[in-house]
Amino acid sequence: MGVKGLQYFMDSCCPEACVTVYLREMARQQGCSSTADKTSPTLVVDGMACLRRWYSCKDWVCGGQWREYMDVLKRWVEAFTSAGIRLVFFFDGVVEEQKRQVWVKRRRRVNGEISKMFRHMKAYGEQPGRELFCLPSGLATFTCFALRSLGQEVFCSVQEADYEIASYARQHGCMAILSQDSDFIIYDSAPYLSVAELQIDSLTTVMYDRQTLCRTIGLTVTQLPLLACLLGNDVVSEEQMQHIRNNAMTTYRTNNPTPHSGAPQGQKVLAVAHLVSSLWGGEEKETELIPQSLNLSAPHRELLKRGVRSYLLPGQEAFQRGDISALPSAFEKHVSPEILKACREKHVATEGFMVYSVVCQGVIECSNTLEDEENTELLPQALVYKPCRQRIYGLLLLHGRDGSSVDLPAVREWFVYPGNPLKEPDMVHPVPISLPCDQPSLDLLWFGTGPEVSTLRLMSFLSIFDCQEFSDLSGGIEDSLLAALCLVTYIVLQVQTFSQEDVDAYLSQAVCLRLKSPDELQQIKLPVLSSRAVQLGSLYVRGLSNLLGANCASGCPLPIAALMPWHSFDGRLFHSKYLLAHSGAEKTVLLDSDPSCLSLFLRLREKLTEACRKRGRVLQSRPYAPEQGHSIAPGPRYRERHTGGSENWKKRGETTGGHRHGGGWRERGEASGDPSENDSSERLWQREDHFNPHSHSYGHDGGAQNTRRPQIQSRGRSYHNRGRYRPAPRWSQPPAPGT
Known part of the structure; x- marks a missing residue:
């Protein structure tokens, strides 16, 4: 959520x-x-408010520098734990339906920014600056698992995450809440600290003091929720209360010809605060959520009541939210009570993925992915992984059915991809997995024991990706490589424009990554960025999310760690392999001249090729050239180090900008403008409006400087270096030596 204008007011008009x-x-x-x-x-x-702060890695468009990111998280956690501070992390686990349209609006806005990113990359062959920064796909999902692997306590919400954070902090007497969301000023909970102002080396930041705010604007803490709703938040939109604010502004300016704050934004908060203060008589108790003296239509009054209730925490009045655990599950008649309980427990503890959203809510969503809407050859990830998701749904919901289509469940999907207007969810029906035996019971897969059950789990997992013949590799290669092979094979079967070079890029990076340190990965030099490779990088990482969902649904035949991107993917390494593969580099060069890597690569490629051939899919060589204007071959050092002097792509005569093979997915009718695909995992949906990338400094922009680049004006206003007065509480001075 977030209160319109309140953060600005405190920063600019209420420095005390x-x-x-x-x-x-x-x-x-x-x-x-x-x-x-x-x-x-x-x-x-x-956690959602920290993602942009945490992901400080130089590259972000290529799909993520995951090992470097893990090091960043480890250092961040150690800074607090070394100071004796226990950390508890919360991440969004749901999108509440009352906030769906807000979510959709944000997703559409980010789509526009992604389009600008791709235009920039195709024009200049480099990563854009931080003014167009976008988090790597799946960052929130995988960060939950990363923090758990670092021994941290992590929760995934089943309600609005802000509410659960404030409730937890209040109930457990926590020291503070670290976020970048003005709603935490409104909640009567622990002190609210700014992550934007956090200096990790000195562990200093800014606390927004709600008591001081109340004294300044003349309200009590219990009146803040009404102030927030009249100003506008994610429950009560700014437009719906515009007439109330207009009247309040008129009254305020009449009574204050020389207002306290000259800025209109500051006047607005003060005007609404004066209105709220005037609604109750001096001796009258605040017994109503919305005083009768506030003239409102019945629908607006009910809306305001709902908005105010959203801020009431357990133990605060009788108007708080209902017990979420008492709500019925979407598909409870399709699963046992034990499965329902396990779904919820795994979700809250961030030990599972996708299963709670499907079984208990019947809806999943996926935020924006780095996809080029102008590239009609590559299917959007939502369409690529739809058959996979349908089999996951089938495994979760179709066991024990007699094949009848009567009362067949359907999952509502809200997936963001080019061409989907997000006006309504896609209703996606489950599809049974293909096994020699009957579809297994979910209770057996999740709670059963014995070698037969272990085999059944693995076969269920592989069947979701149509890779049953890879079962003989289990135990013979690393689990992360088995997962990578399944994923790449699945992509090849789904995307007919995939080439041999694409497969070689995916597999070679998965094989070589095992031997690379984070420092070595950072030293990789990219002579140019390919927009197509950027999209393929995001496609792969989204695939890891689907692997994770399939693994959870199947009873976890593979260790969860094997499905984490830091074990099988690095964006910079993949991009370098992509450029090498499409420039015709020898396989020894592609595999870093390492015989063991080359042998393993050839083994995996042979298994993939054979599996595809059995299904009538024959891979062909289709090298892609860089985009128009970026046809310069890699420099001598790059060729010497990475290509062994092989010819550059322009000398090979490829079509600039890549080949076109029989029209794109839109022309082939594989997707229309109708809303029919959607995702689930990532903050599952980032809170960009609460943590504006344009408002803060994030370090190196990650792209090569180019004087031809058009100047893009930074939007938003920096919080830094305003010289605002910050009075010090008793803990604000450095401790004396020896304390």
Whole structure:
């Protein structure tokens, strides 16, 4: 969520409520005040608000520098734990239906930014600057697992994440909440700290003090929810209360000819605050959510009540939200009570993926992916993985059925991809998996024991990707390579424009990655960026999410760690392999002149080729040239190091901009403008509006400088270096030596 204009007001018009704090001293004070409680001072971290801060890696368009990202997370966690601060992380696990249109609006906006990114890459052959920054696909999903692997406590929400964060912090007496969301000023919970202002080396940041804010604007803490709803948030839109604010502004300007704040934004908050304060008489208690003195239509009054209730935490009045655990599950008649319980528990503990959304909610969504809407040859990932998802749904929902189509369940999919207007969800029906035996019971797959069940789990997993013959590789190669082989094979079977060079790029990077350190991966030089390779990188990472969902549905035949991108994918390495493969490099060069890597690569490629041949899919060589204007061959050092002097792509006579093979997916009728595909995993949906990439400094922009690049004006306003006054609380001064 987020309150319109409130963050700006506090930063610009209420500096006394913006207090610089030293977290080490704050934690020490917290520990001293709760001697009976032996737990460490706890900081509740809004994981979604931190993603842009955490992902500081140089490359982001190529699909993610996942090993480097893991190192960043490890150092970040260690900075707090070394100070004696316990961290508890929360991530969004659902999109509440009342906020669906807000989610859709944001997704459409990001689609426009992604289009600009691809136009920039095709024009200049380089990564755009941070003004067009977009998180790598699946970052939120995989960050949950990354933090768990670092020994951290991580929760995935079953309601609005802000609400669960505020509730947890209040119920457990936590030290503070770290986020970048003005809703945490409204919740009567732990102090709200800014992640945008966080200095990780010194562990200092800014605390937004709600008590000081209330004194400044003349309200009580219990009146803040109504203020938030009248200003506008994700429950009550800014437009719906425009008439109320207009009247409030008129009254405020009449009574304050020389207003406290000259800026219209500041005046708006003060005007609405004065209105809220005037709604209750001096002796009148605040017994109603919405005072009768506020003249509203019945629908608007009910809307405001719903908005105010969204801020009431457990124990605060009788108007709080209902018990989410009591809500019926979407497909409870298709699964046992034990499965329903396991789905919820795995979801909350971030031990599973997709199964809760499908079984308990009947809806999944997927946020934006780096896909070029102008490239009609490559299917969007939502369409590529739809058959896979249908089999996952089949495994989860169709066991025990007699084949009848009566009362067949359908999952609502909200997947973002070019051409989907997101006006309504796609209703996607499950498809049974193909096994020699009957479709297995989900209870058997999840709770059964014995070698027969282990074999059944693996075969169920492989059948989702139509790769049953790869079962003989289990135990013979690393699990991460088996997963990569299944994924690449599946993509080849689904995308007819995939070439031998694409397969070689995918497999060679998976094989070579095992021997690369994070430092070596960062040293890889890319002579040019290919927009097609960028899309293929995102396609692969989205595929890992589907592998994860299939593994969870099948009872986890593979270790979850094997499906994590830091074990099978690096965007920079993949991009370099893609350029090499499409420039005709020898296989020894593609495999870093390592005989063992070459042998393993050839083995995997042979298995893939044979599996495809059995299904009538014959791979062909189709080298793609870089986009128009970027036909310069890699430099001498790159050729010497990576291509062994092989001819560059322009000398080979390829069509600039890549080949066209029989029309794109839109022309072939594989998707229409009708909404029919959608995703689930990533913040599952990033909170960009609460953490504006244009408002903060994120370090190196990651793209080569090019003086021909048009100047793109940065939007938003920086919080930094305004020289605002920050009074210090008792913990805001550095501790004395020896304390």
